[in-house]
Amino acid sequence: MHAGVALAALASFENVHKSFPQPAGPSLEVVAGIELDIAAGDFITILGPSGCGKSTLLNMLAGIFSPTSGRVLYRGVPVNGLNLATGYMTQNDHLLPWRTIAHNVRAPLEINHVARAAADRRVAELLEIVGLSAFARSYPSQVSGGMRKRAALARLLAYDPETLLLDEPFVALDAQLRLVMQSELRSLCRRLGKTALFVTHDVDEAAALGDRCIIFTARPGRIRKIVDIDLPRDRDVLRLRHDPRYSAISASLWEEMASEDRSGPPPGATP
Amino acid sequence: MKSIWLARLLFAAALLGAWQYASGRYISPLYVSSPSAIGARLVELIADGELFRHMWITALEAGLGFLLGGSAGVLTGLVLGRARRVAEVLDPFLMGFYSLPKIALAPLFVMWFGIDIEMKIIFAAAIVFLMVFLNTYSGVRSVSRELITIFRLMGASERQVVAKVVVPAALTWVFAGLRLSVPYALVGAIIGELIAANRGLGYLVERATTQFDTAGAFAAIAAIIFLSVVLNALVSWIERRLMPWRSVEESREMAV
Numbered sequence: 001m002h003a004g005v006a007l008a009a010l011a012s013f014e015n016v017h018k019s020f021p022q023p024a025g026p027s028l029e030v031v032a033g034i035e036l037d038i039a040a041g042d043f044i045t046i047l048g049p050s051g052c053g054k055s056t057l058l059n060m061l062a063g064i065f066s067p068t069s070g071r072v073l074y075r076g077v078p079v080n081g082l083n084l085a086t087g088y089m090t091q092n093d094h095l096l097p098w099r100t101i102a103h104n105v106r107a108p109l110e111i112n113h114v115a116r117a118a119a120d121r122r123v124a125e126l127l128e129i130v131g132l133s134a135f136a137r138s139y140p141s142q143v144s145g146g147m148r149k150r151a152a153l154a155r156l157l158a159y160d161p162e163t164l165l166l167d168e169p170f171v172a173l174d175a176q177l178r179l180v181m182q183s184e185l186r187s188l189c190r191r192l193g194k195t196a197l198f199v200t201h202d203v204d205e206a207a208a209l210g211d212r213c214i215i216f217t218a219r220p221g222r223i224r225k226i227v228d229i230d231l232p233r234d235r236d237v238l239r240l241r242h243d244p245r246y247s248a249i250s251a252s253l254w255e256e257m258a259s260e261d262r263s264g265p266p267p268g269a270t271p
Numbered sequence: 272m273k274s275i276w277l278a279r280l281l282f283a284a285a286l287l288g289a290w291q292y293a294s295g296r297y298i299s300p301l302y303v304s305s306p307s308a309i310g311a312r313l314v315e316l317i318a319d320g321e322l323f324r325h326m327w328i329t330a331l332e333a334g335l336g337f338l339l340g341g342s343a344g345v346l347t348g349l350v351l352g353r354a355r356r357v358a359e360v361l362d363p364f365l366m367g368f369y370s371l372p373k374i375a376l377a378p379l380f381v382m383w384f385g386i387d388i389e390m391k392i393i394f395a396a397a398i399v400f401l402m403v404f405l406n407t408y409s410g411v412r413s414v415s416r417e418l419i420t421i422f423r424l425m426g427a428s429e430r431q432v433v434a435k436v437v438v439p440a441a442l443t444w445v446f447a448g449l450r451l452s453v454p455y456a457l458v459g460a461i462i463g464e465l466i467a468a469n470r471g472l473g474y475l476v477e478r479a480t481t482q483f484d485t486a487g488a489f490a491a492i493a494a495i496i497f498l499s500v501v502l503n504a505l506v507s508w509i510e511r512r513l514m515p516w517r518s519v520e521e522s523r524e525m526a527v
Contacts, residue, residue, distance in 0.1 A: 108426075
């Protein structure tokens, strides 16, 4: 019985299809036949060409819209309406420009009526974690893109969602900063026991961050392959570059993506 | 900065000088009066308190119309901005009303509300309402849906989304609408006064011209400009007080 509970998926997609009606012509099928189980604590990267419906998967798990057919289950219950156990972070940091960094991080605590003193403590703690304590009173327009991203991450952690939905969150950052953010995200998720779905079209990022990597085909997106990333769970993302296993995994993912290239439309992967 | 002010001063001096010179030499003062005559008339009107009496009435009409129309516009813009379906239904009617030159309604307003101060207030409010409503509505509609979803996932209720995200995000638009409608509030008040009144700066212009007191008409017009500048400054001041992050952004842009 105990084993059964442990094996039960936190989230599952059962034969999920999603199409969107188009103003002219037939409806557009975005994803098809998705079968996927996600265990609690998994860090899953979703890799595929642009426009293959990767984000659609996250949106259905967040309950922003429901599948055209099939079922999306969270903790065994079909997702119906917004799934408040999830938190979203996208390419755009979506900080509120009229609030300081500290007030931005505080927003979810205000929404959930956390007492003032407790909220103060929590905000200070989170800013410490993401290294923004010195910028608590700056407005988003006064800090760099990387800092805004950290602030968005701190805000996401402030309301402590069980599952993090990350849609190419680091795409606009320069290589160095990106690596640092990846490392921080991965270790935070491990430390706080978060489940994460991380959409990317960057093969190296998918290999570095994931416990498992799901490779999508071009539209309509289907799961082409699920690759177990054979790297330690407590890996040091910053040092992966020197790890031969990482290089091998990354190379094999590249290979997968390249074979997609021959059989379908070109992927939008960045080299 | 200093040189700009100097240039402005020179421009004003040249303009007034040319006006003064041309008046009586090339154009009859009956039509254009002259800066000196207008200045003298202005002093007279100020001295006997008449100017301020009329200015106060116009300011009251425009100000109350502005407040009334502005707050109704913001409120309606917020509600319709969040209720997409209702907005879609109402859209052609609002656009029809918007494209109607409001002055065509003035005689009806006289019939409905009489010729007293209420008519001017309501008329000014009607004009301001549309400007502010349309701006607020666009502002609310332009708030990123992704942003709203992120806040919903935090557990925010509709009320919280409106208070914490939509209203502050739309504020820039609201103020753009408010600033645009300051002159329109005055237009409303003064058209009302031109049509039917015995008080106000519009009435003063009307009375002066019927008596061929051109200097008096220009003096009243100068007072209208003054009033408009004051109202504009007031709105800008409130805007800066309510949106401190804007000046931060502006100074940053300057630095770049």
